[in-house]
Amino acid sequence: MHSTIIRSPRALAPVRRGFVRRNLPYLLIAPSVIMLLALIAYPLLFALKSSFYFWNLQVGPEPMAFVGLDNYVQAINAFDFRAALTNTLILSVLGTAIEFGLGLAIALVLLKTLPGMNVVRALLILPTTIAPIVVGFLFRYLYDPGGGLLTWVLQSLWLPVPAEGILGSPSTALAAILFVDIWQWTPFFAIVLYASLLAVPDEIIEAARLDRASAWTILMRIKLPLIRRTAIIIVMLRFMQIFNTFDTVLVLTRGGPGTTTRTLGYSLYEQGLVNFNVGLVSAMTWITVLIVNVIVALYVFFAFRNEEW
Amino acid sequence: MTFDIGNMSRRNMLKSASVATLLASGVGSLVAPRDAGAQDTNTVRVLSVEDPFFFSMKAMIPEFEKETGIKVELESLSYDALQTRLVSAFVAKTSDADVIAVDQMWLGQYLDNGWIISLNDFIAKDSDIDLSDFIPEVLYSSNMWRGQIGTLPVAAYAQGVMYRKDIFDNFGIAAPPTKASEDWTWTKYVETLKSLEGKSFDGKPLFPTVICGSQPSPITHMFTQLSVSHGANWFKSFPGAPWDFSPQLTAPAWAKSVEIYRQLYKLSPPEAINYVWFDAGTRFAKGDIGMFYWWTPYFYLVKNSGYMTGKKSDVMDKYATAALPKADGVAQTVSLGGWSLGVPSSSERQDNGYAFIKWATSKVTQKKMAQWPDLNYQFSDFARVSLYEDDEVKAIYPYLDVQYAMMKQGNGKITRPPVPGYTAVESVLGLTLNQLLTGSEDPKTALERTNSLFESILKGNLMIPYQKESFADTLDGANALIGTLGKA
Numbered sequence: 001m002h003s004t005i006i007r008s009p010r011a012l013a014p015v016r017r018g019f020v021r022r023n024l025p026y027l028l029i030a031p032s033v034i035m036l037l038a039l040i041a042y043p044l045l046f047a048l049k050s051s052f053y054f055w056n057l058q059v060g061p062e063p064m065a066f067v068g069l070d071n072y073v074q075a076i077n078a079f080d081f082r083a084a085l086t087n088t089l090i091l092s093v094l095g096t097a098i099e100f101g102l103g104l105a106i107a108l109v110l111l112k113t114l115p116g117m118n119v120v121r122a123l124l125i126l127p128t129t130i131a132p133i134v135v136g137f138l139f140r141y142l143y144d145p146g147g148g149l150l151t152w153v154l155q156s157l158w159l160p161v162p163a164e165g166i167l168g169s170p171s172t173a174l175a176a177i178l179f180v181d182i183w184q185w186t187p188f189f190a191i192v193l194y195a196s197l198l199a200v201p202d203e204i205i206e207a208a209r210l211d212r213a214s215a216w217t218i219l220m221r222i223k224l225p226l227i228r229r230t231a232i233i234i235v236m237l238r239f240m241q242i243f244n245t246f247d248t249v250l251v252l253t254r255g256g257p258g259t260t261t262r263t264l265g266y267s268l269y270e271q272g273l274v275n276f277n278v279g280l281v282s283a284m285t286w287i288t289v290l291i292v293n294v295i296v297a298l299y300v301f302f303a304f305r306n307e308e309w
Numbered sequence: 310m311t312f313d314i315g316n317m318s319r320r321n322m323l324k325s326a327s328v329a330t331l332l333a334s335g336v337g338s339l340v341a342p343r344d345a346g347a348q349d350t351n352t353v354r355v356l357s358v359e360d361p362f363f364f365s366m367k368a369m370i371p372e373f374e375k376e377t378g379i380k381v382e383l384e385s386l387s388y389d390a391l392q393t394r395l396v397s398a399f400v401a402k403t404s405d406a407d408v409i410a411v412d413q414m415w416l417g418q419y420l421d422n423g424w425i426i427s428l429n430d431f432i433a434k435d436s437d438i439d440l441s442d443f444i445p446e447v448l449y450s451s452n453m454w455r456g457q458i459g460t461l462p463v464a465a466y467a468q469g470v471m472y473r474k475d476i477f478d479n480f481g482i483a484a485p486p487t488k489a490s491e492d493w494t495w496t497k498y499v500e501t502l503k504s505l506e507g508k509s510f511d512g513k514p515l516f517p518t519v520i521c522g523s524q525p526s527p528i529t530h531m532f533t534q535l536s537v538s539h540g541a542n543w544f545k546s547f548p549g550a551p552w553d554f555s556p557q558l559t560a561p562a563w564a565k566s567v568e569i570y571r572q573l574y575k576l577s578p579p580e581a582i583n584y585v586w587f588d589a590g591t592r593f594a595k596g597d598i599g600m601f602y603w604w605t606p607y608f609y610l611v612k613n614s615g616y617m618t619g620k621k622s623d624v625m626d627k628y629a630t631a632a633l634p635k636a637d638g639v640a641q642t643v644s645l646g647g648w649s650l651g652v653p654s655s656s657e658r659q660d661n662g663y664a665f666i667k668w669a670t671s672k673v674t675q676k677k678m679a680q681w682p683d684l685n686y687q688f689s690d691f692a693r694v695s696l697y698e699d700d701e702v703k704a705i706y707p708y709l710d711v712q713y714a715m716m717k718q719g720n721g722k723i724t725r726p727p728v729p730g731y732t733a734v735e736s737v738l739g740l741t742l743n744q745l746l747t748g749s750e751d752p753k754t755a756l757e758r759t760n761s762l763f764e765s766i767l768k769g770n771l772m773i774p775y776q777k778e779s780f781a782d783t784l785d786g787a788n789a790l791i792g793t794l795g796k797a
Contacts, residue, residue, distance in 0.1 A: 057396055059729040059770050061422040074769055080740060145580040165580035168522075170747060250389075256524050257582050258744040270525075273393045275733040277770075 057276035071283035083259035103189020136251030449787035450721030460649035472600035525739025548782035594622035645719035
């Protein structure tokens with residue numbers, strides 16, 4: 001025999017309060033999750049679906065045929081895609097490593113109490129505040145073979161400058177783009193690492209000095225381990241940013257000469273916003289996303305394998 | 310179910326966040342244009358590229374507003390930004406403009422996709438547009454697609470030669486002819502340039518010529534004038550019907566043209582490998598180039614030191630123009646291109662749009678644009694025959710006879726076929742040409758490889774075999790359409 005218990009509205013209130021209390025964390029993050037799904041998951045799934053279709057806006061406004069993996073095969077077999085991947089990896093790895101090294105060196109100098117250091121700190125951040133496309137135009141003039149400042153400096157130092165110009169030679173063009181990135185983003189490393197180094201307790205450094213530890217030992221055994229987490233995160237961020245390099249390539253070389261400065265970002269731009277091949281660019285996007293994720297996942301695994309984060 | 314925030318794995322949470330961020334970075338966002346429908350019906354929104362015609366057209370707009378009472382909202386963008394903005398808006402079916410600037414290459418795509426409307430009906434009902442005053446070769450090349458006039462030309466470009474009179478006189482070199490002739494060939498052109506090799510003038514070393522080397526579009530624009538002069542075709546059958554887009558880059562005319570273009574590069578400043586349109590064009594204005602060929606807007610742009618600066622160049626009174634050379638035994642074809650104006654199908658003010666186009670492309674407005682004195686008179690890209698015969702305009706732009714003769718030999722549909730999928734094959738050709746300038750690869754081998762890439766791209770784009778209906782797109786057909794619409 002069943003009995004029905006009828007609760008008064010007053011009696012229901014604790015039930016509702018209990019539901020809210022139990023699910024509060026979900027309710028709090030729900031807006032973020034909805035935004036993520038709408039702005040990230042949906043476009044990605046849309047791109048995934050598009051990557052299996054022939055859809056070129058130059059040929060027709062709608063997807064025209066299911067082509068399976070054809071777009072992926074076409075993307076991988078295009079020789080400029082492979083060149084773009086190689087160039088992108090070179091830029092990302094070298095750029096991140098050099099910017100980190102230089103940034104750390106600058107951060108250590110900034111710790112010194114030298115005259116004018118406040119002005120230096122303020123000026124240092126300036127390059128990172130300039131839009132990359134503007135930086136591209138700036139360096140286009142600096143690299144100009146007919147009197148650009150950087151060309152003149154190299155010639156004054158008796159260093160060889162190619163007749164085609166720094167941006168016109170296959171042997172120097174990629175390095176020139178790397179240099180632009182280093183110029184603009186090394187200060188980012190410097191400022192962030194400087195802030196982290198400021199947080200290292202003076203007592204520890206002082207104690208190490210009393211134990212007659214060298215500056216090198218203090219750096220390697222105390223300072224770097226204490227700023228390790230920050231360093232790992234900003235290295236990851238910069239790697240991902242450089243992986244998407246596009247603006248400076250567009251302005252400086254348009255991927256040339258040949259394919260020597262073509263990057264994945266530039267290839268995506270060309271296929272998507274010049275050739276309007278939605279299917280192909282969707283496949284290229286997914287290949288790029290997978291490559292970046294594999295690299296970052298491996299990086300995160302090795303960087304944080306001994307700790308909870 | 311409970312959710313213990315204290316035990317939540319930060320590792321998992323950060324991993325998810327980083328993955329999500331990475332994924333987001335791989336996907337571009339579409340531009341969200343303004344809604345035209347929400348605006349006043351007595352306005353017209355014009356979206357233009359910032360080519361030279363834009364500046365003089367902008368200066369004339371108060372006159373249009375006064376004449377019609379229609380307020381103009383004019384916006385300009387760079388070439389790449391305009392194309393991106395337009396296509397993004399069309400895909401989203403929310404174009405924010407009533408008039409758009411359309412490059413010659415985009416017309417087929419825009420009309421086939423229904424992104425712009427045909428102007429046939431507007432023109433047929435219009436008794437004073439004077440269609441017969443337009444150069445038929447220009448309308449055919451830039452404005453017609455499948456028997457429809459999709460746009461009207463606001464700035465028409467051909468290609469021609471510019472050379473330094475003083476340098477030629479100094480070295481006793483005969484001036485190139487102002488009219489096409491059987492003697493004025495590409496072989497003669499290269500020989501003339503070679504006679505300037507190693508020379509200095511006014512204490513500065515000379516470069517005999519300058520070329521455009523940047524990929525993909527700039528180098529293709531310049532190279533294809535050379536190739537079409539030699540009789541090269543991109544496809545087996547286009548624009549004549551039936552359309553067959555089997556690529557023809559293995560034909561001898563392509564390899565021959567590459568050889569000549571390489572010679573021209575060797576006679577140019579080495580940094581020309583990275584030159585885009587205006588880099589090559591305005592390099593001549595610096596004073597150390599003997600002769601070059603390029604789009605006809607440079608007939609006036611070289612008067613400025615720099616692109617649209619208004620600052621007089623060193624060569625302002627020292628250069629002259631000449632006819633484009635031809636190849637031995639091949640009838641000349643001149644590359645035609647330029648900008649036209651069209652009305653998006655999404656516009657709710659199509660009448661206003663047409664009124665603006667009619668005004669901007671009219672003889673009266675084009676003449677006023679030509680007579681606008683700022684920037685050292687920077688507009689002579691006429692598509693109307695009457696302006697090439699106008700003495701007042703000719704007094705400002707003395708080279709108009711040469712330019713008109715080039716226009717009359719023009720066929721933009723053969724030089725750079727405005728077919729669906731064009732930019733995809735252009736990017737491959739531009740890359741190959743750029744590589745051939747700096748490398749030592751045999752042109753024949755490189756072009757065979759490019760031909761097979763073309764074939765693969767065109768098959769991938771469902772262009773081989775062509776699956777839609779062909780159209781017999783000939784100049785005669787264009788003339789017939791002009792006659793029909795003009796008489797209506």
